[in-house]
Amino acid sequence: GLSLPGAAPWPASTDEAHTPFEVATNYNNFFEFGTAKEDPAAHAHHLRPTPWSVAITGAVERPRTLGIEDILTRHPLEERVYRLRCVEGWSMVIPWVGFPLHLMLAEAGLTSRARYVEFHTLHDPEQMPNQTSGILDWPYREGLRIDEAMHPLTLMAVGMYGEVLPNQSGAPIRLVVPWKYGFKSIKSVVRIDVRETRPVSSWEERQPREYGFFANVNPTVRHPRWHQATERRLPDGGRIRTEMFNGYAEEVAHLYAGMDLTENF
């Protein structure tokens, strides 16, 4: 892909070995292109990441629609190496290129009614062929509480491994929330809606017993059909113990102080 020069290395990056680019881009979930792990790489060529724009709407002082070229130059880009833990029990270490979401939200100006943020993926079955299937209510939607959205770890990624995002990884812009299960990190975002009421995310809507709104990585709260205590570090890092908040507890545990994480899973 096109290289993204000039991203400053982020000092708090994990020093764990990066998952190879080929693995991260050929084994992933992006149900808009199919449900098998190889489907995104096989079918994402239908997606046209340019021209692209992202609308920021709702409880903001300056609602706006930004073109992707504009977004790429608006905020300084950083390279951040994060762990990514999938709810299915596998994990990767990925060098993302992007900027914290709070810069984008602050620029739009949050109003006093800003309590949650809802993200929408593109809805276009011509570009995303599996949106003709009924497995989810398209478009894919995800949500964060405003303090989660404003947290300095919450990233809008426009690249990975020093290149612009490959289509199958959520081109041209996606969310990355490293302490939550991967499905929270919504791909190919076209709309960021700031709101007063809590949105219902797509997986929560489909299987509320299995996928909660918070979806924080938590080894002590199991999925109804499998354990979350351990994970497979891909491609060949063996099976390791899963860390609370995916190892980011020091940074984010305070967001959930006093909350029952078994109830709010």
Added chain:
Amino acid sequence: MRAFALVGWAVALAGAVPGLWLAWQWQTGALGFVPDEALLHWTGRFALVFLVATLALGPLHIAAQWRPLFAARRPMGLWAFGYGAAHLGIWAALDQAGIAAFIWAEITTMLHLQLGLAALLLLLPLAATSTNAALRALTLRRWSALHLLVWPATLIALSHAWMVARFENPLVVALGALTLAMLVTRVIAGVRQG
């Protein structure tokens, strides 16, 4: 008698083909970037298909009016057990990386693993008594009664597969429907015979 021996040996050899194909795919890198998962899923599917195919040989050899087909049941049943055992081995050694504490924690809490293990344990005495000597030692009546365990084993194995399937799983649905149809037919026939 020659036809019996021929069918038996042919199935015994043919049963290795899916496993060899899988090993070939694995060694040539055709199983993708995470081959363990493909190995796990394919061995599980092979075990299920062989199990239900073994059951289907009963009605099939009656319908076909060709008794040598009956000789396929032993090697087919043994292959079902073999692929099931390989499935368990791959799960423990590769998926769980052979770490005893992780394996134990999973098996003691997850119902689908308990079901899978139960199905395999039910098949174990059947595999162990698959020799002519065991048949003679048990007598046909007791041997046949013991081998009725294949029915609960199959139903349990199918429920294990159903639980781990993320979405609708056409293979499990088809095999389940076939198994239930055969079971119902057999129970009705049994009732008629008194």
